[in-house]
Amino acid sequence: MQYIAEKIIVWHKSSGRHDLPWQKTQDPYRIWISEIMLQQTQVSSVIPYFKKFIKEFPTVDKLASADEDLVMRHWSGLGYYRRAKFILQTAKIIVDSYQSKFPINVDELINLPGIGKSTAGAICAFAFGGIEPIMDANVKRVFCRFYGIREWSGKAKTQKYLWNLAHENLPSKDIKIYTQALMDLGATICKGRQPDCLNCPLQRKCESFKLNLCQVIPAKKPKKTIPTKQVNVLMVEVNNQILLKKRREASVWEGLWSLPEIQEFSYIEKWLQDLWGATPFNLVKQGQHLAIFSHYKLQINFNYIVLTERINKNTPRDFLWVNRAELSNAGIPTPVKRLLRDI
DNA sequence: CACACGTGGCC
DNA sequence: TGGCCAAGTGT
Numbered sequence: 022m023q024y025i026a027e028k029i030i031v032w033h034k035s036s037g038r039h040d041l042p043w044q045k046t047q048d049p050y051r052i053w054i055s056e057i058m059l060q061q062t063q064v065s066s067v068i069p070y071f072k073k074f075i076k077e078f079p080t081v082d083k084l085a086s087a088d089e090d091l092v093m094r095h096w097s098g099l100g101y102y103r104r105a106k107f108i109l110q111t112a113k114i115i116v117d118s119y120q121s122k123f124p125i126n127v128d129e130l131i132n133l134p135g136i137g138k139s140t141a142g143a144i145c146a147f148a149f150g151g152i153e154p155i156m157d158a159n160v161k162r163v164f165c166r167f168y169g170i171r172e173w174s175g176k177a178k179t180q181k182y183l184w185n186l187a188h189e190n191l192p193s194k195d196i197k198i199y200t201q202a203l204m205d206l207g208a209t210i211c212k213g214r215q216p217d218c219l220n221c222p223l224q225r226k227c228e229s230f231k232l233n234l235c236q237v238i239p240a241k242k243p244k245k246t247i248p249t250k251q252v253n254v255l256m257v258e259v260n261n262q263i264l265l266k267k268r269r270e271a272s273v274w275e276g277l278w279s280l281p282e283i284q285e286f287s288y289i290e291k292w293l294q295d296l297w298g299a300t301p302f303n304l305v306k307q308g309q310h311l312a313i314f315s316h317y318k319l320q321i322n323f324n325y326i327v328l329t330e331r332i333n334k335n336t337p338r339d340f341l342w343v344n345r346a347e348l349s350n351a352g353i354p355t356p357v358k359r360l361l362r363d364i
Numbered sequence: 365c366a367c368a369c370g371t372g373g374c375c
Numbered sequence: 376t377g378g379c380c381a382a383g384t385g386t
Contacts (some may be wrong), residue, residue, distance in 0.1 A: 055382085056382070057382095057383095058382085059381090059382035059383095060381095060382065060383045060384075061369085061370085061371095061380095061381060061382080061383055061384090062370090062371080062372095062381065062382075062383095063371095063372075063373075063380090063381050063382085064381090064382075065372090065373085066371075066372065066373090066381090067382085098370090098371075099370080099371075100369080100370030100371045100372090101369055101370055101371085101383090101384090102369080102370080103368095103369065103384080103385085104369095104383095104384085107384085107385095134384095134385090135383095135384070135385090136384085137383060137384045137385080138383090138384090139382080139383065139384090140382085140383070140384080143382075155382080156383090157381090157382045157383075158380080158381055158382070158383085159381090159382070160382090176365095177365065204382060207382090208381095208382085213379090213380070213381085214374085214375085214379095214380095241379085242379090242380085244378085244379085272368080272369085273368080273369065273370080274369095274370085275369090312370095313371095313377095314368095314369080314370065314371085315368095315369080315370075315371090315379090315380085316367075316368065316369075317368095354370075354371095355370075355371065355372090356370090356371090
């Protein structure tokens with residue numbers, strides 16, 4: 022067996038993680054859900070979401086027939102909401118085209134929405150014992166350090182090289198242990214900052230350890246300055262209910278409920294008139310709220326308006342009145358939840 | 365290839 | 376405290 026596989030498989034027995042909720046099953050459905058949730062998301066954040074999600078949607082059939090809004094509610098706060106949309110799409114495909122059974126080949130898995138090369142490899146390995154590689158942030162870091170790769174791992178050329186290495190290092194057996202060990206090593210020993218090289222099973226042949234490059238490798242992603250965007254929103258309240266609007270745009274927070282946006286606050290009266298009829302209101306509070314994303318900052322300018330009565334009882338499509346007490350359970354993005362809480 | 369896509373934790 | 380980063384995918 023290859024050096025890396027041999028060493029980390031032994032290491033995993035004593036020092037790996039064995040009690041994560043999705044390790045207690047062979048069910049491809051649960052493994053799939055966990056892998057999607059874990060995309061760009063840390064284990065500690067995922068655990069409570071995973072448990073709650075599986076409880077609500079225990080099988081792919083239950084999920085496939087679920088209401089999208091309920092799925093979004095269970096994803097609310099986890100981020101990258103497109104994943105929730107993909108999960109529902111894929112569930113329907115599995116039920117309709119695969120008789121509710123997951124395909125066991127990487128090539129078929131990869132064609133499903135939200136499942137890329139790495140997630141396909143993980144599902145294949147963990148659920149079916151397929152000898153397939155993964156390439157997450159942990160694996161990238163371990164291989165970059167071990168082989169002394171100085172380029173940033175996001176570069177196309179570097180990625181290709183890393184995938185080749187991942188293939189070359191695959192063991193012919195114990196694929197589940199190997200795959201988990203690779204990630205556990207990256208998470209607990211070969212960490213981004215202050216790696217614990219003295220306890221690393223790969224130390225003897227690690228290029229970065231030999232040359233003292235662990236502070237330089239992995240190379241940092243080239244950084245860019247991020248813009249600040251502005252948006253004007255309305256917090257409309259009547260009878261202790263808050264008005265929400267479904268986001269349909271293929272952009273941030275798609276599929277979630279948020280506050281209605283308005284071009285100019287000077288249009289408020291007309292906006293209210295158009296949607297709700299002649300509506301007397303009090304402007305209670307104005308302010309700003311800053312939400313920071315990885316690629317931009319969003320300054321949310323809000324107007325808090327309380328209607329003294331609702332003339333028009335109809336609620337247009339994509340609008341929803343929610344009781345204040347139920348806001349925390351709704352499919353609302355975290356910064357908006359905070360804004361609502363703080364006002 | 366570069367970018368959009370969320371959030372929380374770390375120092 | 377602000378910048379960095381995490382079990383990536385789709386366009």
